[in-house]
Amino acid sequence: MKKQKLIWLDxxxxxxxxxxxxxxxxxxxxxxxxxxxxxxxxxxxxxxxxKGELRQDTARVKTAVFKCQGVQCWTPENPALYQVNIVLELSDKNNEKTYIRHGQKLGFRSLKRQNQQVFWNHKPVKLLGICYREPDSKMENWETVLRRDLELFKAAHINFIRSIYYPFSEKMLELCDEMGFWVENTAPFYELGQTKKNISELPHMQKEFETAAEELLVNGSHTSVLLWSLGHDCAWGVNFGIIRDRIRELDDIRLMTFHLPMSIPEEEPQMDVxxxxxxxxRLPFDKTYDQMVIFHTPGAENEIGYMVADADYPAPxxxxxxxxxxxxxxxxxxxxPGIRDFWGKSIRTFVEKSARTSGCLGGAVLAGVDEDGSFEGLMDYEWGILDVNHNPKPEYYHLKNAYGAASKEAYAELENENSVVETKINCFRRQNEIRNTNWKIQWTEDALYIENDNTFYVFSRKKCLLKEAGLIQKQxxxxxxxxxxxxxxxxxxxxxxIGRSLEICSVDGAENVQIKISGTYENTLDLCFYLTIFQNGILETAYEVQKLFRHMPHRVKAEIGISSGGLGEKGGAYYVTEPDRIRIVSQGxxxxxxxxxxxxxxxxxxNLDPRINYVGNWIKMEDYCGNLNGSETLSNTAGDYAELRFTGTGIxxxxxWDILYGMCNVYLDGELWKKDMSQYPPKVDFPGMSRGYEKRYRQILAEVHGLEEKKHTLRIEVTGTKEAKAQNTYxxxxYAVLEGSSYTGGFKMxxxxxxxxxxxxxGCVRRPDVKLIPGVRESFRIQMLLEEDK
Incomplete structure (x- = not known):
């Protein structure tokens, strides 16, 4: 390929x-x-x-050096830029002269790598980054959208932007120079040698790699570019060496990286980063881990299961x-949804650990903006801190807080692991005010009644559970x-x-009543609840597992990493009518x-309710992994339908969702309401989860609200069709949930x-595994609030 004439300033x-x-x-x-x-x-x-002379540097490159006194250095905090104008006077063998004029904005800086550290103007580089795919230039007002994205990133204390899938445009790099961002600029190759054919090994593809190198260089030397990346998610091939060599021909200062460096033969020049x-x-942040192993089957070199590449040269x-x-x-x-708040603590952990690790340059969050389908069909990749409309999501503010603390060098220790939700109140504020010690306790054939002048409790003797509780008011x-x-x-x-017994253990000096409930969750565990009722509306709930009949959830291999197993939550729950009248007293x-x-x-x-009329070849299937009451009803015969008549305002x-499931049509009162409703799992992010991750239980298939309160008919009809990757058409x-004046509902707290x-x-932070352990008693307190306490 014929090279373009290029002027390179640095x-x-x-x-x-x-x-x-x-x-x-x-x-x-x-x-x-x-x-x-x-x-x-x-x-x-x-x-x-x-004025000066350009001296021959290499066979094709001429170089001149000028001393520049009194210039201010460029930093992300203070991106000082200067207008540089040059005129080249070129003479050929016949002494015929041509002139080339070139102008650009440029920042001054020194950049050096020393062992595992990188220094920018003599200060160690610490990157607080985001991965970003800039808007398509064909988008209306794309420059406005691009600038607004960068302004939001800057406000979130981001100082590093990593391109993904293809290189940044010249406009993007100019804005990064102007606004103060370090940049990793990436060649337009991704997933070669992994999911795509590795064309980097084919001799006849050299021209494509030459072109890619030229496209990186033709946008000029931008101060913001800290790193050249030769490929995204790629395994090495000889043609990647072409990009490396073409860049190094002009730029021997900036750093170079390649996503899977373990695939580079040791005979080749290795990467700078x-x-x-x-x-x-939990792993050290300055170790050279082998991404090719992480993305496939981890080894067993450490507790986490990640392999260390053990590079024999120091690399940041x-x-x-x-x-x-x-x-x-x-x-x-x-x-x-509180997982988003927890992620905020996760990224804070990474930032602080990076700050304490000298061999770690920092990192970047995936990603800047949710995908909108404009790039290779990435429609459902909700991986951004900004949504598809480029507006901040909750994650944006969490990242802003984490990076902001780092930018101010406030690397405080994380909050106590157990203080994610902390309610600091005086649990017994009203206890000193309430002196009534007259408990009224009554057993009947069906129930146990307990009350004082302020609160009442009704227990079912059959279920051995609290049936209802509340406040005694004047009205x-x-x-x-x-x-x-x-x-x-x-x-x-x-x-x-299945409740077994309900008994009053003691009335402790008439100050509180203690109740013991024993029972079993069928085929799961035996359990005792211990309830303590206080005078001031406080209810303490303790639970203790007596015997387990099933194992706790085990570890599961996911695409990248291993699910730790154990529980998502461990504690108790109550049905409540007015959540704002129930206060959590226990801290943590x-x-x-x-x-x-x-x-x-x-x-x-x-699904087994007789109100549903199944017509056709429907099959009942038991599946206790997530279905309500452990079953579902299926058909893959086109024309089969299930019909439900109900009275209400919504359903x-x-x-x-499952890889075996297909599509159906949903009708409401005889009208087609939802066509080709698919039960194939949508791809939220990368495929390849373990089988146990693919079936998604209790998903909303169809919903409607605000109907006139009268009789309605819902029909679900099997079409026998499916999405391309689905394996069957079921x-x-x-189940269904009805709405209307007859269904008042409430909440489970x-x-x-x-x-x-x-x-x-x-990679995200996780807390220690949560498990139920027989013989261990745990407790929490809630309080029913009087009107004046709200």
């Missing part, structure tokens, strides 16, 4: 500590002599005007993707609790509760509310005394 610091401007020109072999006229301006004055992706937060480590956005954790986001009794306690074990399905507990249709009889229509239909129904997000497997 800056260095000479041994005397003075800044120098280097001018390189790559032109024609016919050009023998070259002179250069240089002019450097700041906003107000001409700082330097000088070693990249690591999805590191586990850059975590090109660390603690990525939790879009990967589909179940846990659905269960608990009468107000019910605030409508059932409980229940064991809260997110990620561990319990069997049906995490509270999560979810709708509780169970509070109204008939609101839940299970929500739930069912699983339609599956789990889940109180976790311990919790984890075990599926945050792509």
């Amino acid at each position: 800056t260095v610091e000479n041994p005397e500590g003075q800044m120098e401007l280097i001018i390189k020109y790559r032109g024609s072999t016919n050009e023998e002599n070259a002179a250069v006229l240089l002019e450097i301006r700041d906003k107000n004055n001409v700082l330097l005007k000088e 070693w990249p690591v992706h999805d590191i586990d937060w 480590v850059l975590h090109e993707v660390w603690s990525p956005i939790v879009c990967h954790n589909r179940d846990e986001i659905q269960r608990d 009468g009794k107000k019910v605030l609790i409508k059932g409980g306690p229940f064991l809260n074990t997110a990620g561990f399905l319990l069997g049906k509760w 507990c995490k509270v999560r509310l979810e709708p509780a249709a169970e509070l109204t009889e008939g609101a839940i229509v299970d 929500t239909v739930y069912g699983p 339609t599956s129904i789990d 889940n109180i976790a005394v311990d919790f984890n997000y075990p599926r945050m497997v792509r």
Whole structure:
């Protein structure tokens, strides 16, 4: 390929500590002599005007060096730029002269790598980064969108932007120069040798790699570019050496990296920076980990299962993707949006650990903006701190807080692991005010009644559970609790509760009443609840597992990393009618509310409910891994349908997603409401999860609200069609929830005394495994609030 004529400007610091401007020109072999006229301006004055000669540097490159006194150095905090104008006077063998004019904005800096550290103007580089795919230039107002993205990044204390999939445009690099961002600029090759054919080994593809190198260089020498990346998610091939050599022909200052450096033969020149992706937060941040092993089957060299590449040369480590956005954790986001807050602590952990590790350059979060389908169909990649409309998501503010603390060098220790939700109140503020010690306790054939002048409790003797509880007010009794306690074990399905005994243990000096409940969650565990009722509306709930019949959830191999197993939450739960009238007294507990249709009889229509009329070849299948009541009903015969007649104002239909499932049509009152509703799992992020991750239970298949309150008919009809990658065409129904004046509903208040997000497997911070241990008693306190306490 014929090379373009290029002018390359760069800056260095000479041994005397003075800044120098280097001018390189790559032109024609016919050009023998070259002179250069240089002019450097700041906003107000001409700082330097000088003429010099370009000397032959290599066979194709001529170089001139000028000393520049009085210039200010460029930093992300103060991106000082100067206008540099040059005129090249070129003479050929016949002494015919041509002139080339070139102007650009340039910042002055020194950049040096020493062992495992990189120094920018003599200060160690610490990168607080984001991975970013800039908007398509065909987008309307793309420059406005691009600038706004960068302004948001700057406000979030981001100082490093890593390109993904293809190089940045010249406009993007100019803005990074102007606004103060370090940049990793990437060649337009990705996944070669992994999911795509490795064309970097084919001799006839050399021209494509030559072109890629030229496209990187033709945008000019930008001060913001700290790193050249030769390929994204690629294994090495000889043609990558072409990009390396072409860049080095003009630029011997900037650093170079390659995503899978372990694939580079030792005979080849090695990279300046070693990249690591999805590191586990417990591992050292200055080790050269082998990404090719992490992305496949981990070894057993450490507790985490990651292999160390053990490079025999000192290289600074850059975590090109660390603690990525939790879009990967589909179940846990659905269960608990608080995972986003926990991720904020995760990225804070990475930032602080990076700051303490001299061999670590820092890292970048994946990613800047959610994908919109404009690049190779990446429609559902919700991996950004900005949404598809380029507006901040909650993760943006968490990243801003984490990076802001780092930018101010406030590397404080993380908060106590158990203080994620901390409610500091005086638990007994009203206890000193309430002196009533007259408990009224009454047993009947069906129930146990306990009350004082302030609160009341009704227990079912049949179920051995609290039926309802609340406050005694002048206008009468107000019910605030409508059932409980229940064991809260997110990620561990319990069997049906069977109560065995309900007894009063003691009335301790008439100050409180202590109750013991024993029972079993069928085929799961034996359990005792210990409830202590206080005078001031406080209810302490303790639980102790007596015997386990099933193992706790085990570790599961995910695409990158290993799910730690164990529970998502461990604690208790109550059905409540007014959550704002229930206060969590215990410190360190995490509270999560979810709708509780169970509070109204008939609101839940299970797949086996006789109100559903199945027509055709429907099959009942038991699956206790996540379905309500452990079953679902399926058909893959086109034309089969399930029909439900109900009276109300709305309905929500739930069912699983699975790789075996296809599409159906949904009709409401005879009208087609939802066409080709698919139950194939959408690809939120990368494919390749373990089989146990692919079936998604209790997903909303269809919902409608605000109907006129009258009789309606819902019909779900099997089409026998499917998405391209689905393996069958089944339609599956789990249950439906009805809405209307007859279904008042309420909430289930889940109180976790311990919790984890075990599926945050792509490097994110996780808490220690959460498990139920027989013989260990744990407790929490809630308080029903009087009106004046709200």
